[in-house]
Amino acid sequence: MRILNHEIPSAVGQTVTVAGWVHRRRRLAAVGFLILRDRSGLSQIVVKGPEAQAQLDELGEETVVQVTGLVAANPQAPGGAEIVDPTITPLTEPAQTPPIELWRPTVGAGLPVVLDNAPVALRHPAIRAGWEIAAAALHGFRSTLDGLEFTEIQTPKIVGTATESGANVFALDYFGGPAYLAQSPQFYKQTMVGVFERVYEVGPVFRAEPHDTVRHLAEYVSLDAEFGFIENHRDVLAVLREVLAGMLATVGTRAASALERLGVELPEIPAEVPVLHFSEALKLAGADPDEPDLSPADERAIGEWALKEHGSAFVAVEGYPMVKRPFYTHSQPSDPRWSNSFDLLFRGVELVTGGQRLHRYSDYAAALEARGQSAEDPAYESYLQAFKHGMPPHGGFAIGLERFVARLTGAENVREVTLFPRDLHRLTP
Amino acid sequence: MRILNHEIPSAVGQTVTVAGWVHRRRRLAAVGFLILRDRSGLSQIVVKGPEAQAQLDELGEETVVQVTGLVAANPQAPGGAEIVDPTITPLTEPAQTPPIELWRPTVGAGLPVVLDNAPVALRHPAIRAGWEIAAAALHGFRSTLDGLEFTEIQTPKIVGTATESGANVFALDYFGGPAYLAQSPQFYKQTMVGVFERVYEVGPVFRAEPHDTVRHLAEYVSLDAEFGFIENHRDVLAVLREVLAGMLATVGTRAASALERLGVELPEIPAEVPVLHFSEALKLAGADPDEPDLSPADERAIGEWALKEHGSAFVAVEGYPMVKRPFYTHSQPSDPRWSNSFDLLFRGVELVTGGQRLHRYSDYAAALEARGQSAEDPAYESYLQAFKHGMPPHGGFAIGLERFVARLTGAENVREVTLFPRDLHRLTP
Structure with missing residues (x-):
């Protein structure tokens, strides 16, 4: 034995x-x-x-x-x-000498060599630590949402239309006709709020973005949640806070050894995450009040403010301009230039996007018309069917798993904590 | 409140x-x-x-x-x-009348109408019951394997080669070059046994099979497990038995109401699943001893035998002829015509396939050569790298989620228990 x-x-x-x-x-x-x-x-x-x-x-x-x-x-x-x-x-024949010295405490090889030899490189205790944290984070995500009576869903990754976010999509040949890889489960998770009220999904999403950066992947694992009967986006932020607290706690227990190997200390998330309105955030960062977005420098300034004023590594910016948000975003009732959506920043960098969505069919029709599109477009037909037949006020968020782990561990490149990354130049191993 | x-x-x-x-x-x-x-x-x-x-x-x-x-x-x-x-x-504008009467205790519409209107039809308590069982089964699969110290993995669905099972694959345009959708995580989960010893994955798999039947889907959810340091396929069957027992128990508790709505009674799985060798199975079914496979009638006969002789709805058939199994299959040491693999039958129908895999690089080289292929083929390079550098004896299995739920509920068509099925003719909703 x-x-x-x-x-x-x-x-x-x-x-x-x-x-x-x-x-x-x-x-x-x-x-x-x-x-x-x-x-x-x-x-x-x-x-x-x-x-x-x-x-x-x-x-x-x-x-x-x-x-x-x-x-x-x-x-x-x-x-x-x-x-x-x-x-x-x-128990096997003698092994050939690995291309990377797995026994050295620190990884001697550069990232390209590590990625090219991932099947063996991942055995290095310091490299596999990244995925141990990821696996624990997945566990914490699900167990927190299970505790809040969310139902897990699994929705199709092959879709008939490419309309959701406007991001670049991968096209494929589907039995002789066109089809696409889903950029997110956004439409499906909203639809399923009509069935189960509270749903989550863990699965791959695909972005054909021709960006060669340290944070873009062509395929990544998205942790999606969506739920109904909310007042507004603040309810979404409250659930997100619970989920992140659960993920961090689970990483702390289930991946304790991995954290130690990497010398990573987990942040604490406050019982209530500090919130700034987008307009205040611009002011605080000293940016032009007409800016429609926050620059990386603005985000850093806001992160520093949260740490100094609230002792928090986390801060939410709510009210992002509607013009920068997707068509399904709910506006701020008191001023429709702003949205009922937020970005959650961690150590001054965007970690999660979430918010309230539209729930009335007539609002979708108007939002699409305002963008020169139509609710009658067959591309939207199935999605909007749920709204014709009664949907509650709802909202949700999405966490990119690899990006979450990278931010937590301080990895400079998201590929360091991805098992087998896919990007502009990499399709194997 | x-x-x-x-x-x-x-x-x-x-x-x-x-x-x-x-x-x-x-x-x-x-x-x-x-x-x-x-x-x-x-x-x-x-x-x-x-x-x-x-x-x-x-x-x-x-x-x-x-x-x-x-x-x-x-x-x-x-x-x-x-x-x-x-x-x-x-909380919304008045809803339009749904295309299906959701309030009737039984579903009045036929399957095509239900599937065309899935965003709303899934709200019917009897239709959503199928997915409640699926969600509980997912929970039971993970919690059982978590308890056995398996590590969850998430591996790429976009792959560079289409070599694994010989099944039909979907091709896509990957930044101007060819790529494919993964038919299974087989190669990756084996590779990851070299890292974590015991791994599982829940995720979509894609089969471009032009079959228009009640049990084929072009995309389905595969529950994969793989682990090392086994004696042979019997160790794999023992873990599969634990996993199925855990899935059934969790369905019984978390989806009790769904089972009641559908009038489904859960089967019991014996502490030890009865096992027949393939050659005995042919005899028992009265089939030609040279048959390389079991017919549906053979499987039914074996199911009846297991129920009568062992009071079990489950029975495993081990030793399937090597010629009918994929190249990575481990042969039966005492007679290399047979394999160390099995099919698990439930009520006389195949439910899960599993077995021991090859673990020596030289065995892979020989197995591929015997099939007119080469271990030097770039398509196998990354996969076989793990074996060059030391892999333990290992094996695993894969459960198709939708098929599992269909068998459990007695659904005639797997589409009845799939949220948004994809097949030869269906790409929406």
Whole structure:
């Protein structure tokens, strides 16, 4: 019966079997060490005698082995124990030397080499840490929303029209006709508010954006939530705050070791996120009051303000000009130039966009007409059907998983925390 | 503060506010009834007096309203209580009459009408029940595997090559070059066994199969699991059994109301699923011993055998001929004509396929060569890199979510339990 490496220290005096990858071998004059890696961490196996040492020489790094031996206390070994008198059985043929030295504490290779060799590079404890945080964040997202009685949905990624956000779309051949990859589940999640009131979806979204930057991906994981019977966007912000708190707490518990490996300290999110109106935000940043958007420098200034005034790494800017928001955005009732939508900034950079949507069919018809489009357009027919037949006031938000993890870990390039990134130049591995 | 319909019976004597959709109106001579639907179920609101009744007349079915009134006990009302003296406030404009009568206990419309009008049809309590079961099944799949220390992964759906299963693929234009939609996460989940040992993924898969049948979809949700350090496929079957037990238990608790609405009784899965070797299965079904596959009639016979001999609705057939399995399949060590793979049958129909995979690079090279292909082919390069650098014996399985729910509910057509199906003829809604 196999035990995991992290269980070794509590098995001193017992004969145990472990299995994993040869992480590193070390040869001294009279003794050799095999550092074994499994999903729980590293262990040290002491190899003595010429025959055993000769065997160790032939087991290249990354060879998969099973080891049976006696657990002995040793304060210098990881966890205070090691395995002695081992019988080592290879479970595969000897591994070829990896293109990246996985045993070095820090990653020696540059990002292109890491990405080209992702199938093996991801085994590096510091590289895989990024995805451990991502997986914990997914868990926290779902468990928080499950607790709030949201229903998970899974909606089609192949769609018949490309109308939602105006972003660039990938076109494909669908049984001889045109189709597109969904840029977001926006229309579907709104539709499903009519069915379940509260829904969320975790899934891939696709953007054919020809941007070669450190933050754009052609495919990423979007964490979407949408729910009905709200007063306005402030209700959406309150749920988003719960969700982020749940994600951070889950990362803190389920990915504690990954955070430690990366030296990342989790931020605290205040019980109430400070909110600035867009017009105040411009003022505060010293920007022109007619600016329709916040510049990166403006966002940084607002982030600094939130930290100084509220001790918060998070701040929401509400009321973004309607002209910069998609057609389904609900306007601010007191002044229709502004919107009932917000951006949530984290450490002075946009992290999540959310807001209230239109819910009356007549409002959609007017909003589309104002943009030179028509609610009668077949592209909108299925989407708007839900609104013809009764939809509650509702809103929601979307979190980009990879961007969230990058901001949390301080990764300069979102690709560092993406398993197999897709971009303008990269379609493999 | 809004309460939900199912909370009304415990609020007798109190003034409460509820909100939802006008599910049905009923007019008697002296009194009217508004049946209100929210995510928790139905409630009854008693409307008296000519003014209030006139208002009720104008609120078409599906209009979204908020109702404040006094809760009174009434044994004839749903849950034994109803709301009297209501103030009804519409939250939207009056809804248009839906194309399907959502208030009828059974669905009156045929499947094409239901699918064409899915944004509204899904509100029908009997139609949405299918997805409630699906959402619960997703929850059970993840929580069982989380408990077994699997790590969730999310892998790319846009891929550079179309080599995995030989199934038909969708081609797309990727920044001017060719790319494809992933038919399964098979290669990626195997690769990630090298990183996390145990992984699962829930996500869309795409099959450009020009089949117009009741069980094929062009896009469906695949529940994939893969894990290392196994003895053989029997370890995979044991984990699959845990996962199915967890999915069924979670459906039983989280989707109890949906099961009741559909009149579905959940099957029990035995602690150990009965297993037949493929060669015995042919014998038992009275088929030709040289048949390379089981016919639907064979599968039914095996299902009947399992029910009669083992009292089990589930039975596994192991050892399928290698010639019928993909190249990454591990052969049966005692006889390489057979494979270390299985199909799990549920009520005499295939539900899940799983098995042990090859884990040595040299075995992959030989398997591909035997099929007239080469491990040096750039299409396999990234995939096989993981095997060059040490992979443990491993295996896994994949469950099609919509097919699982269809089998469980007895739906004749998989589209009945798919939110927005995609097939040869359907790309909207």
